[in-house]
Amino acid sequence: MPDLAAADESAATFEAERPRLRALAYRMLGTLGDAEDAVQDTYLRWHRTDRSTVRTPQAWLVSACTRICIDRLRRVRTERAAYIGPWLPEPMIVETQDSPALDDTLSLAFLVVLERLSPSERAAWLLHEAFEHDYTEIARALDKSEAACRQLVSRARQHLKEARPRFAPDRAAADGLAGRFLQACVAHDRAALMDLLAFNAEAWTDGGGKVRSALNVIVGADRVMRFILGIMRKQPADLQLRPVRINGMPGLVGYVHGTPRHTFSLDIVDGRVAGVYIVRNPDKLRHLPPMA
The missing domain is CATH 3.10.450.50 (Nuclear Transport Factor 2; Chain: A,)
Incomplete structure (x- = not known):
C-alpha cells in the first residue's frame, strides 16, 4: 500500500516552498502563466523522484525549478524577439515582499533590465542576490563549478550596474x-x-x-x-x-x-x-x- 504519511509529508514540503519557487520563476520568466507552469513541472519532478535520496528538499526544489526556468526562458526568448512592440512582464498588484532583496527585483523596470542577461546569468544573479544562496548551492542548481557561477554573477552585476541603480527609492x-x-x-x-x-x-x-x-x-x-x-x-x-x-x-x-x-x-x-x-x-x- 502507498505510504500515505510519506506522501502527505512530501506534499507539505513542496507547499511550504511553493511561494518561494513562484517568486523565483516569475522573476526568471516575467509571466505568471509561465511561472505557474514551471512550478507545476517542479512539483511533477518532485513527485516522481526518489525522495529518500534527497538530503535537502528545499535546495533540491530550487535547483529543479531553476533548471526548468532556464530551459523555458531559452525557448520563449525566440518568441519575444518577434513580439510586436516593446515586451513587458505581466504586471501584478503587489504591495511588498517578506525580503527587501526581493522587493528590489520585482518592479517592471528591473525585470526589463534582467532581460539583458543570459538565462544562466539571470538565474545565478537572482539566486545569489535576491534569494541569498551561496555559491555551492548555485553551482548545484546550475550544474556548474563554483568558479563559473562567480563569473556569471560578476558579469550579471556589471550589466545591471551599467543599466540602472539597484536600490529602490524611499x-x-x-x-x-x-x-x-x-x-x-x-x-x-x-x-x-x-x-x-x-x-x-x-x-x-x-x-x-x-x-x-x-x-x-x-x-x-x-x-x-x-x-x-x-x-x-x-x-x-x-x-x-x-x-x-x-x-x-x-x-x-x-x-x-x-x-x-x-x-x-x-x-x-x-x-x-x-x-x-x-x-x-x-x-x-x-x-x-x-x-x-
Missing part, C-alpha cells in the same frame, strides 16, 4: 512624487510633467499587436510628456482609475465597465520619474481582478 517619497505626476497627467499640466520627468525618461507601452500602442520605446522627457498627454486625451469618458502598487511600485489600473484595460506604473530614480510602463496587451491583464 516609499513615502516615491508615493508623493507619483501622486503629483498622476495629478499632472489628469490636469494636462505640461510644465509640471516636465519638472517631474528625468531628462532621459523612457515610456514603454506593451500592446502585443492586439491593441494600439507605441511600437518603440519613447525616450526623452519632452517626447514622453507629449506621448502621455496624447494618451490622456484619447481616454474614454467612462475610464475609472484605481491607484495600486504595480509590482511594488506606484501605479494604477485603468478600468472600463469594470474590466482592466491597462496598467500604468512608474520607475522613480533620484527624485524623478525615469520610466513609465504601460501594459495594454489584454492577455497580460486577464489575471487582474475586476473593479468592485
Whole structure:
C-alpha cells in the first residue's frame, strides 16, 4: 500500500516552498502563466523522484525549478524577439515582499533590465542576490563549478550596474512624487510633467499587436510628456482609475465597465520619474481582478 504519511509529508514540503519557487520563476520568466507552469513541472519532478535520496528538499526544489526556468526562458526568448512592440512582464498588484532583496527585483523596470542577461546569468544573479544562496548551492542548481557561477554573477552585476541603480527609492517619497505626476497627467499640466520627468525618461507601452500602442520605446522627457498627454486625451469618458502598487511600485489600473484595460506604473530614480510602463496587451491583464 502507498505510504500515505510519506506522501502527505512530501506534499507539505513542496507547499511550504511553493511561494518561494513562484517568486523565483516569475522573476526568471516575467509571466505568471509561465511561472505557474514551471512550478507545476517542479512539483511533477518532485513527485516522481526518489525522495529518500534527497538530503535537502528545499535546495533540491530550487535547483529543479531553476533548471526548468532556464530551459523555458531559452525557448520563449525566440518568441519575444518577434513580439510586436516593446515586451513587458505581466504586471501584478503587489504591495511588498517578506525580503527587501526581493522587493528590489520585482518592479517592471528591473525585470526589463534582467532581460539583458543570459538565462544562466539571470538565474545565478537572482539566486545569489535576491534569494541569498551561496555559491555551492548555485553551482548545484546550475550544474556548474563554483568558479563559473562567480563569473556569471560578476558579469550579471556589471550589466545591471551599467543599466540602472539597484536600490529602490524611499516609499513615502516615491508615493508623493507619483501622486503629483498622476495629478499632472489628469490636469494636462505640461510644465509640471516636465519638472517631474528625468531628462532621459523612457515610456514603454506593451500592446502585443492586439491593441494600439507605441511600437518603440519613447525616450526623452519632452517626447514622453507629449506621448502621455496624447494618451490622456484619447481616454474614454467612462475610464475609472484605481491607484495600486504595480509590482511594488506606484501605479494604477485603468478600468472600463469594470474590466482592466491597462496598467500604468512608474520607475522613480533620484527624485524623478525615469520610466513609465504601460501594459495594454489584454492577455497580460486577464489575471487582474475586476473593479468592485
